[in-house]
Amino acid sequence: MEAATAVETIQREMTVFARRARASAGRLHPELSLVSYTLLGHLEEHDGCRATDLAAHYALDKSTVSRQVAALERAGLVERRQDPEDHRVQLLHLSAAGRRILGQVTVSRRAAVGERLAEWSREDLERFAGYLVRYNAWPGPSEGS
Amino acid sequence: MEAATAVETIQREMTVFARRARASAGRLHPELSLVSYTLLGHLEEHDGCRATDLAAHYALDKSTVSRQVAALERAGLVERRQDPEDHRVQLLHLSAAGRRILGQVTVSRRAAVGERLAEWSREDLERFAGYLVRYNAWPGPSEGS
DNA sequence: CCGTACTGGTTGCAGAGTACAACTCACGCC
DNA sequence: GGCGTGAGTTGTACTCTGCAACCAGTACGG
Numbered sequence: 001m002e003a004a005t006a007v008e009t010i011q012r013e014m015t016v017f018a019r020r021a022r023a024s025a026g027r028l029h030p031e032l033s034l035v036s037y038t039l040l041g042h043l044e045e046h047d048g049c050r051a052t053d054l055a056a057h058y059a060l061d062k063s064t065v066s067r068q069v070a071a072l073e074r075a076g077l078v079e080r081r082q083d084p085e086d087h088r089v090q091l092l093h094l095s096a097a098g099r100r101i102l103g104q105v106t107v108s109r110r111a112a113v114g115e116r117l118a119e120w121s122r123e124d125l126e127r128f129a130g131y132l133v134r135y136n137a138w139p140g141p142s143e144g145s
Numbered sequence: 146m147e148a149a150t151a152v153e154t155i156q157r158e159m160t161v162f163a164r165r166a167r168a169s170a171g172r173l174h175p176e177l178s179l180v181s182y183t184l185l186g187h188l189e190e191h192d193g194c195r196a197t198d199l200a201a202h203y204a205l206d207k208s209t210v211s212r213q214v215a216a217l218e219r220a221g222l223v224e225r226r227q228d229p230e231d232h233r234v235q236l237l238h239l240s241a242a243g244r245r246i247l248g249q250v251t252v253s254r255r256a257a258v259g260e261r262l263a264e265w266s267r268e269d270l271e272r273f274a275g276y277l278v279r280y281n282a283w284p285g286p287s288e289g290s
Numbered sequence: 291c292c293g294t295a296c297t298g299g300t301t302g303c304a305g306a307g308t309a310c311a312a313c314t315c316a317c318g319c320c
Numbered sequence: 321g322g323c324g325t326g327a328g329t330t331g332t333a334c335t336c337t338g339c340a341a342c343c344a345g346t347a348c349g350g
Contacts, residue, residue: 006270011258012186013277014162019183021163023204035336038164041157052298059168061338066300088298088345113156116283125151128276131269132158138261180307197327206309211328233316233327
């Protein structure tokens with residue numbers, strides 16, 4: 001396989017994955033959309049981050065994030081607190097309920113993903129995970145695929 | 146890194162990727178949405194496949210595929226021909242225009258993906274591509290992530 | 291101090307993608 | 321012929337999304 005072919009394959013397979021992701025999200029956890037799940041997951045790792053950070057990280061419009069966060073807050077899954085140092089900024093935090101839901105969903109997702117990765121060797125798993133992290137960590141301008 | 150951690154990372158990173166994919170598709174080729182691009186790409190490899198095949202492959206509702214295909218046909222990118230053996234079935238084919246557009250978009254996507262993969266060794270590229278193929282090829286019931 | 295530029299966030303609006311359900315048409319089997 | 325099944329379409333409703341306009345708070349230059 002040539003490098004160019006590999007690039008093309010990566011591009012294609014990533015796209016296939018992306019196309020399926022939403023559907024599986026709906027099946028796996030109807031109570032939490034793919035977006036909501038992703039945002040909650042991000043908050044778990046970056047507690048107290050700002051809405052703008054989310055928008056930048058996921059290449060979303062700030063209005064979209066605003067609405068999603070508002071929905072999550074209505075559902076009682078996140079809390080918004082004003083930054084005492086800058087009154088424009090809202091610091092986002094997972095609520096206890098949000099943490100609980102996120103945990104449940106993560107378990108079911110891990111089960112589904114784990115099922116399909118069951119046959120993989122541990123070495124392959126770790127390398128695959130490393131590749132994905134490396135791919136997504138790329139800081140450049142075209143962040144999606 | 147443990148296997149469970151690797152699974153979790155894979156799940157998370159794939160989700161991050163999925164979240165960004167649509168946005169980047171819009172930036173990279175506004176004239177062809179992620180869906181359209183994916184469907185066209187599938188047709189390129191499986192010329193003459195049926196709408197139902199697309200629905201199954203991408204975990205989409207058949208009505209969604211029907212509308213997407215209709216749009217692609219209106220745009221002159223695909224052609225629908227009746228299967229002479231079964232008048233229920235429509236066989237889908239790329240038109241010349243569809244092939245051309247797909248080629249252009251593939252080039253621009255490959256450039257973007259290639260840019261972010263530029264620093265990767267050829268061995269890593271091939272292994273990454275292989276992992277993605279392997280992941281997506283899993284035939285089981287929960288196909289997304 | 292005041293005005294201007296900038297940043298974080300919200301709201302109005304419009305469009306794409308999607309699912310579900312109900313329907314039509316064609317096939318296959320009894 | 322009649323019934324169940326599969327492919328595809330259409331009606332409907334909902335979510336996600338971006339863009340543009342806007343408000344509120346901050347930072348900087350006079």
